[in-house]
Amino acid sequence: MDRLEKKRRKGENEMIRPTNSIKMLSIVAAACVLAACAGGDERPASPSSSFGSVVPPQGGGGGGTPPATESPAPSSSEQGASAQRPQTASFELLTGEGYQPRTAELQQGKDFSLYVFEGFEFDEASGRLSLKADDEYYVDIERLAEAEDLNALRATAEQEFKEFGGVSDHSGELVEHPLGKAELYLQASGSAGVRDFIVWESEAGERYLFRLCNPKGEEASAFAGPVWVSLSTVRGE
Numbered sequence: 001m002d003r004l005e006k007k008r009r010k011g012e013n014e015m016i017r018p019t020n021s022i023k024m025l026s027i028v029a030a031a032c033v034l035a036a037c038a039g040g041d042e043r044p045a046s047p048s049s050s051f052g053s054v055v056p057p058q059g060g061g062g063g064g065t066p067p068a069t070e071s072p073a074p075s076s077s078e079q080g081a082s083a084q085r086p087q088t089a090s091f092e093l094l095t096g097e098g099y100q101p102r103t104a105e106l107q108q109g110k111d112f113s114l115y116v117f118e119g120f121e122f123d124e125a126s127g128r129l130s131l132k133a134d135d136e137y138y139v140d141i142e143r144l145a146e147a148e149d150l151n152a153l154r155a156t157a158e159q160e161f162k163e164f165g166g167v168s169d170h171s172g173e174l175v176e177h178p179l180g181k182a183e184l185y186l187q188a189s190g191s192a193g194v195r196d197f198i199v200w201e202s203e204a205g206e207r208y209l210f211r212l213c214n215p216k217g218e219e220a221s222a223f224a225g226p227v228w229v230s231l232s233t234v235r236g237e
Helices: 002-038 150-160 219-231
Strands: 088-095 097-108 112-117 120-123 127-133 134-144 166-169 184-192 194-199 209-216
Touching: 002 127, 002 184, 088 219, 097 150, 112 120, 112 134, 120 219, 134 219, 150 184, 150 194, 209 219
Parallel strands: none
Antiparallel strands: 088 097, 097 112, 120 127, 127 134, 134 209, 166 184, 184 194, 194 209
8 A cells, every 4th residue: 555655646746846847937937028018118108189199399388398309500690689490390290100200490470480390381471370281271370469458358259259169268277288378268169160269478478369270171180280389389589
């Protein structure tokens, strides 16, 4: 009986050894997988919002991040009375294919400048920035006087939106928006699309009025993202 018992125990031990080896290999493999994951791309999640899903440039109101690249600034002899900005700047826009670099050119208005992307055109005389493919998509830019009455501007917006559609108020801090914040932001949504009436202050303390027209259509997304970035670059001249 003792001899049979010894043989039985020896067989059990031989069965246990490979099982333990398999367990150890599984643990090592799991550790390797965890190490590989820990060393992967740790880029933070990109911001995404209803305002165009962009990585904004350095904008007024504390709402942006710096451009990806810029061309060299002009020399002091070229700057004139006020410092000039680079003629071109590169920004990253979040698209369906991820972050894509886009270059914009500096355009001059009557008393301000801004960066304009390819596919858009800017009319200096009227201050209108519009989509080349369809000029029904546009924003009118107006520099306001320092003493401009905000209540009067609100009344103007409400009158303009009276027959368009329901009006919502987004004034104040704008989460994940290139503009960062707006003293006044009224938006009207209707069957024809969206209208925005915005009073925004740049980091330099200049106040601007933006009137946006974004109709419902296939060009809506092509217009929304870049135009917000452009508006965040508006600066007085």
